[in-house]
Structure formats: C-alpha cells, structure tokens
Amino acid sequence: MVRVRFAPSPTGLPHIGNIRTALFNYLFAKHNNGKFILRIEDTDRERYREDALDAIIKGLKWLGINWDEGPDIGGEYGPYFQSRxxxxxxxxxxxxxxxxxxxxxxxxxxxxxxxxxxxxxxxxxxxxxxxxxxxxxxxxxxxxxxxxxxxxxxxxxxxxxxxxxxxxxxxxxxxxxxxxxxxxxxxxxxxxxxxxxxxxxxxxxxxxxxxxxxxxxxxxxxxxxxxxxxxxxxxAMILGKDRSKLSKRHGATSIMEFAEQGFLPEAMMNFLALLGWSPKDDREILSKDELVERFSLDGLSTKPAVFDIEKLEWMNGEYIRMMEVEKLTENLIPYYRKWGWINGEKYDVEYLNRVSAAMQERLKKLTDIKELGFYFFQEPSGYDEKGVRKQFKRDRIPWMKFVLEKFENLDNWREEKLEKVIAEGMEKFGVGAGKLIHPIRLAVSGLTRGPGLFELLEILGREKTIARIKRAINWIENNVEE
RNA sequence: GACCUCAUCGUCUAGCCAGGUCAGGACACAGGCCUUUCAAGCCUGUAACACGGGUUCAAAUCCCGUUGAGGUCGCCA
CATH class of the missing domain: 3.40.50.620 (HUPs)
Structure with missing residues (x-):
C-alpha cells in the first residue's frame, strides 16, 4: 500500500510551491490507490503562526486535495501534529x-x-x-x-x-x-x-x-x-519570472490569493500539475480524474520551472469557457456581493445568467468582469477616451437621436428588433452599421469593446438603454466642440 | 567558500534511459480569416538542443570538462 504525506510547517501561508508538492503527493497516492496523509510539522514554536494551519487546510480543500488521515480527521497513525x-x-x-x-x-x-x-x-x-x-x-x-x-x-x-x-x-x-x-x-x-x-x-x-x-x-x-x-x-523547484526563488515580489504567492483573484481551482490544479510534470502527449487540459489516472514518476522533471502566470490565465479562461453558465453565475455572485453589485438575498438569477453567457468567453479570471462588465450593474461613470474621440463626434447626435426615438417606440425589446432599428438608420443616413453601433455601445457601456451590441442591449433592457443614450447625447452636447 | 542539483524556443515541455524524425506540442508574440467592437474560434509564421572536447558511420540523446543557474550549509522547515 502506497502511503505518502504532505508535511507543511504552520509558519507561513502556503504558496504554490508547497501546494504543488502536496498535489504531486496526492496524485501519486490516488494513482496507486494509496493513502495521502496530512501531517503538521509544528515543532518551531518561535515562528508558529496561528492562521497558518487554517490557511493550509483551506488551500488544499479549495484545490480539491483531500487527505485520508490528518490533524482534523485523525487516523490510526496519529497524532498528526508533531507537537503532540x-x-x-x-x-x-x-x-x-x-x-x-x-x-x-x-x-x-x-x-x-x-x-x-x-x-x-x-x-x-x-x-x-x-x-x-x-x-x-x-x-x-x-x-x-x-x-x-x-x-x-x-x-x-x-x-x-x-x-x-x-x-x-x-x-x-x-x-x-x-x-x-x-x-x-x-x-x-x-x-x-x-x-x-x-x-x-x-x-x-x-x-x-x-x-x-x-x-x-x-x-x-x-x-x-x-x-x-x-x-x-x-x-524541482518553482521559480519566479526572474528565475529566483518564489517570493512576495512575484505577486500572489499564497494559494488563496489566486482564489481571490478569480482563478478556478480546477484550472489551478491542472496548471500546477503541468509545472514539473508532463503527461507526455499533446493534451494540456486535464481534469482531476485524468491527472490521477495519468500521473507517473517518469513524467516528472528535475529542472526548475518558472511560474508563468500568463499561461495560467489562458488555462483559467479555458475552464471558464467550459463551465455551465449557471455555474459561472454562482462563481461570480460572491464578487458581485463584494463589489456591492447585488445586495441581500434578492437578485434576478435570470439576468445574472444572461450576463454570464454574454461575458463568458471574454473572461480570463472571474474578477475580469469588474472591468469588462460593470455596466450591467452600474451606470458608466465616464466614457473611454479613445472611443470619445472616434465615436462621440457631434455629427453623430442626429443618428443617436433617431435610434433613441425608435427604441422608445419599439413594441418588443428583442435583439432582432433592435438590429432592425440600426438597419433603418443605416438606410436613412446612408452610413455603415458601425457608425451607429459604436456610439451606442460607448453610450450604454462607456467602453468600446464587449459582447455583440444587440445582445448587450437586450440584456440591459429598454429603460437603462434609453436613459444612457439620452445622457450620452447630453454629454456630447456639453463636452464636444463643433 | 564547501557540498549537492540542474541545463531543448521568451515561458511550460516532448524527444534522452534503449544514438539515425524537417527537434513535436502549449502559452506568449506577429500576420491572416471570421466580424458592428472586444473576445472566442480557425489558419499561418518567428523562435531552442549553453559552450568545448571525446566515443561513434551517425550525438539533443552516451562520457569528460567549462560556463551558467538553483539549492543547502540554523536549537527553521
């Protein structure tokens, strides 16, 4: 029977190097139907930190690494605190x-x-x-x-x-x-x-x-x-971007900081597994079960690996895109609360799901939605500067007013109907769709990028759309020179 | 300083152990397609065997050395 252990010392918060060691222990144990043991090496009373044990347990659980014997659950080889x-x-x-x-x-x-x-x-x-x-x-x-x-x-x-x-x-x-x-x-x-x-x-x-x-x-x-x-x-060790030992200087080092930044545990596990281990074929996106199934000693590297957050971000994006929309919403809700975008128990799940669907393929980290999708929850507080220069010229005002009026009188607030309005405008003014679409996007979102405009507007709803277009027209009249 | 470990694209890596492939994949980057923007997706491209010897018909692969990088040298783990 294979028995392996992860034996951290509660003297600091667990960083990705520690966690990857835990992961390899875990994968090896599970691959061999063995036991994974958590043992706390708390023999240093000087450097002992009260919060460290909690952080270790939280970090491992978040990632999905479970132990068969350990300080909290016991086991026949205990105690699992060295101090005992x-x-x-x-x-x-x-x-x-x-x-x-x-x-x-x-x-x-x-x-x-x-x-x-x-x-x-x-x-x-x-x-x-x-x-x-x-x-x-x-x-x-x-x-x-x-x-x-x-x-x-x-x-x-x-x-x-x-x-x-x-x-x-x-x-x-x-x-x-x-x-x-x-x-x-x-x-x-x-x-x-x-x-x-x-x-x-x-x-x-x-x-x-x-x-x-x-x-x-x-x-x-x-x-x-x-x-x-x-x-x-x-x-082999995990090194920072500058090839030195990982430390605070390299940004988030504690595993839970990655959680807070909006990385998914599945992506984190997948990424960490590939730092110093290779499945030896071209597949990179591997689930926990697949990692357990394929983990082997000869895929292990002896060469120190540089932690490349850009690849982690890519992989996290892959996992976000693979996720069910409802699941993505669930993951986003804690952030919405934190930012005050939703309050209390009452919120429109339907609306949140539509936002998730619209934003899903644009997110690398969950927290990216703060920059990219705030306008679904808040009035834009300003307009993208470059966008203003290109799209908020005074000659756009009549076009925007036309669209506004049509929107106000639309019998059905559906994507197809919205699109039709733009088409009418194109014909009436003899301009391309972009000339109408871009200023409207900037008006309602403050940004020059995002989901397809009609999808965006349909989610946003008539009331907010109208109010924001009016506000933008007003803004142009007051802020843009002839 | 002593001892130990390591060395393939910018980064993660396959190939090395059982020498013979245009040195393969992924991220990033560049270009293109798609397109109302941004993404996503698809296609294409740039890019590596640290250096020097040896063994061999043949070396990324085996051996030696050099250089470089990392680690350890605590009543820390």
Missing part, C-alpha cells in the same frame, strides 16, 4: 544516546555562534566543532540546558537513492553533528521527519529539492535506528 508526539521523539533520542549514537550537548548558542564565525574567518565549512561529542554529559531530553546531537560518522561516504536523480552521495566528513532534540525539548525537523515517516508507514517522500542535502543526514538516522528509508523523490 514529543514523547515519541524523546524515546528514540534516548535510545540513540544509550547506544552511543547520539549525545547530550550543553554548548550555548553564543559559543556556537563564535565557533561558526571563527570557521568562516578561516574559510572553512561551517560545522559544529563537536566539542561535546566525547564529554559524555548526563542529561535528559527535557533539560533546557542541553540538546541532543547525532554522532555523524567521521569518514567514509553516504549515499541515498533519489527516484528521479539516481544515487546522490555525500562525504561523511562534511556532515555536521546535527541537533535531534532542541533545548526546549522539541525535536528538529531532521529528527522528527525520520521518526514520523517511519512510524506512519510512509512509502514515498515527495518534497522540494531544497531537502536533498538533508536527505543524506536523514539516511544516517535511518541507519542508526535500523530502519529502511522510504523512496525519495526530490522535486
């Missing part, structure tokens, strides 16, 4: 000390800092000088004046197998006597991860390549405990 597993770590740490494979150390942070600076001055690798290694201090994991350190072999070489990269080796002389238990009694990541992965029966570890260098150290701990390490898969 302290006795376990102490037990194994003591065992290692008893067997002479680890030792207590009372070096102060100040001394460590000094040693580090001295080594730096000599241009040596920064490592603990093993001052306590042979002192045989008697202590206890809970004693705040001591830590427990691991006795690294002093010579030789240690290797582990990375599923993607093959054998990776480190010279033991370069490996530090890492801390297993901190002075506050909490384990370090390096220790807890080994204990938990083993005890939780993890079969495969998918994590970022920034963990490659610690994997060598983990191997020693596995060996010391007589355990077999899980299979290791170190994923």
């Amino acid at each position: 597993r302290i006795e376990i770590y102490h037990k194994y740490a003591k065992k290692l000390v008893d067997e002479g494979k680890a030792y207590y150390c009372d070096c102060s942070p100040e001394r460590l800092k000094r040693v580090r600076e001295e080594m730096r001055a000599k241009k040596l690798n920064f490592m603990y000088d093993r001052h306590c290694r042979k002192r045989n201090i008697k202590s206890d994991p809970t004693d705040p004046s001591t830590v427990i350190r691991f006795k690294m072999p002093l010579s030789g070489e240690t290797c582990f197998d990375d599923v993607l990269r093959g054998k990776i080796c480190f010279d033991n002389s370069t490996q530090d006597d890492i801390i297993l238990i901190k002075s506050d009694g909490f384990p370090t990541y390096n220790f807890a991860v080994v204990i938990d992965d083993h005890l939780m029966g993890i079969t495969h570890i998918f994590r970022g390549e920034e963990f490659i260098s610690s994997a060598g150290k983990h191997k020693h701990i596995y060996d010391a405990l007589g355990w077999e390490p899980p299979k290791m898969v170190h994923l």
Whole structure:
C-alpha cells in the first residue's frame, strides 16, 4: 500500500510551491490507490503562526486535495501534529544516546555562534566543532540546558537513492553533528521527519529539492535506528519570472490569493500539475480524474520551472469557457456581493445568467468582469477616451437621436428588433452599421469593446438603454466642440 | 567558500534511459480569416538542443570538462 504525506510547517501561508508538492503527493497516492496523509510539522514554536494551519487546510480543500488521515480527521497513525508526539521523539533520542549514537550537548548558542564565525574567518565549512561529542554529559531530553546531537560518522561516504536523480552521495566528513532534540525539548525537523515517516508507514517522500542535502543526514538516522528509508523523490523547484526563488515580489504567492483573484481551482490544479510534470502527449487540459489516472514518476522533471502566470490565465479562461453558465453565475455572485453589485438575498438569477453567457468567453479570471462588465450593474461613470474621440463626434447626435426615438417606440425589446432599428438608420443616413453601433455601445457601456451590441442591449433592457443614450447625447452636447 | 542539483524556443515541455524524425506540442508574440467592437474560434509564421572536447558511420540523446543557474550549509522547515 502506497502511503505518502504532505508535511507543511504552520509558519507561513502556503504558496504554490508547497501546494504543488502536496498535489504531486496526492496524485501519486490516488494513482496507486494509496493513502495521502496530512501531517503538521509544528515543532518551531518561535515562528508558529496561528492562521497558518487554517490557511493550509483551506488551500488544499479549495484545490480539491483531500487527505485520508490528518490533524482534523485523525487516523490510526496519529497524532498528526508533531507537537503532540514529543514523547515519541524523546524515546528514540534516548535510545540513540544509550547506544552511543547520539549525545547530550550543553554548548550555548553564543559559543556556537563564535565557533561558526571563527570557521568562516578561516574559510572553512561551517560545522559544529563537536566539542561535546566525547564529554559524555548526563542529561535528559527535557533539560533546557542541553540538546541532543547525532554522532555523524567521521569518514567514509553516504549515499541515498533519489527516484528521479539516481544515487546522490555525500562525504561523511562534511556532515555536521546535527541537533535531534532542541533545548526546549522539541525535536528538529531532521529528527522528527525520520521518526514520523517511519512510524506512519510512509512509502514515498515527495518534497522540494531544497531537502536533498538533508536527505543524506536523514539516511544516517535511518541507519542508526535500523530502519529502511522510504523512496525519495526530490522535486524541482518553482521559480519566479526572474528565475529566483518564489517570493512576495512575484505577486500572489499564497494559494488563496489566486482564489481571490478569480482563478478556478480546477484550472489551478491542472496548471500546477503541468509545472514539473508532463503527461507526455499533446493534451494540456486535464481534469482531476485524468491527472490521477495519468500521473507517473517518469513524467516528472528535475529542472526548475518558472511560474508563468500568463499561461495560467489562458488555462483559467479555458475552464471558464467550459463551465455551465449557471455555474459561472454562482462563481461570480460572491464578487458581485463584494463589489456591492447585488445586495441581500434578492437578485434576478435570470439576468445574472444572461450576463454570464454574454461575458463568458471574454473572461480570463472571474474578477475580469469588474472591468469588462460593470455596466450591467452600474451606470458608466465616464466614457473611454479613445472611443470619445472616434465615436462621440457631434455629427453623430442626429443618428443617436433617431435610434433613441425608435427604441422608445419599439413594441418588443428583442435583439432582432433592435438590429432592425440600426438597419433603418443605416438606410436613412446612408452610413455603415458601425457608425451607429459604436456610439451606442460607448453610450450604454462607456467602453468600446464587449459582447455583440444587440445582445448587450437586450440584456440591459429598454429603460437603462434609453436613459444612457439620452445622457450620452447630453454629454456630447456639453463636452464636444463643433 | 564547501557540498549537492540542474541545463531543448521568451515561458511550460516532448524527444534522452534503449544514438539515425524537417527537434513535436502549449502559452506568449506577429500576420491572416471570421466580424458592428472586444473576445472566442480557425489558419499561418518567428523562435531552442549553453559552450568545448571525446566515443561513434551517425550525438539533443552516451562520457569528460567549462560556463551558467538553483539549492543547502540554523536549537527553521
């Protein structure tokens, strides 16, 4: 049985790099009918953030990544918070000390800092000088004046197998006597991860390549405990547009910021899956089920990938276009509320659906409708500048007045009827359709672009159309020179 | 600095492991078609094997080196 885990630390909001790691774990588990486990690595009390756990859970759920065992739902390998597993770590740490494979150390942070600076001055690798290694201090994991350190072999070489990269080796002389238990009694990541992965029966570890260098150290701990390490898969990183590590500078980094910006979880999952993994054929739009079905180790890349938001936007647009109109409306409603376009429980779903249908193929993100479709909900507060120059010339006024009058007397406010009015105007004034259509569009929407004019007007309704055309004529008379 | 990882269009990538294809697809970009505008859709185009050696009849593909990029070197994860 395949068992994989996503093991975030609640020290910050999850960004797309973390989430993609979670996704690959998830896809691999589901592809193999295995279990996906969520474990919270909350052993750093200094950097702990109250809101982080909630953000992690929210982000994963939003994307559609569900776990089989985890902090909120439990499971037979719990607890799934490392902070609740302290006795376990102490037990194994003591065992290692008893067997002479680890030792207590009372070096102060100040001394460590000094040693580090001295080594730096000599241009040596920064490592603990093993001052306590042979002192045989008697202590206890809970004693705040001591830590427990691991006795690294002093010579030789240690290797582990990375599923993607093959054998990776480190010279033991370069490996530090890492801390297993901190002075506050909490384990370090390096220790807890080994204990938990083993005890939780993890079969495969998918994590970022920034963990490659610690994997060598983990191997020693596995060996010391007589355990077999899980299979290791170190994923290539996700980089920003400038090829540097992803950070705040690159815009939205927290996964929920993408949700707020109007990206769809299905599109986000699809896009993230393709960052560092390839289905190896020409298909790019893949549903969650298809991703699970097709996910495989040999499609995984070892090369860092640049996060390209333009492709995400394209893909999101694809998903918006594939969506049922009613579903699109449902997705848009929270934004309409947020912007005050609809209030309370009473709104015209029929109207919203027609707006959705008209705007669907023009949206890349849900929030695009704020710029592109506001006029369905609000009076335009001004007119597009270029549009004014081209379409709001004074000689258009008679044409607009003609259309206005016809509209006022129309017996049936239907697209076909509206179109007929324009045709009549073309004939009467001997001009092309655009000469009438463009000024009317600008008058009712304030924009020079959008859905077909007759569709737009029919949705908007007679009352608003008439009022807006009148207002525009007035505006031209007052603002445009002869 | 030491150690580790990586290297195909601007970007995501297929091809590499089992050498022989005009190096394929997608985003973006440019042009065209459609069209009342904008989108969408369709068609076309520009664009890459980091460099240098070697092995071989033949190298994007195998080997070595160089360069470049990234990562790690915490009582962070």
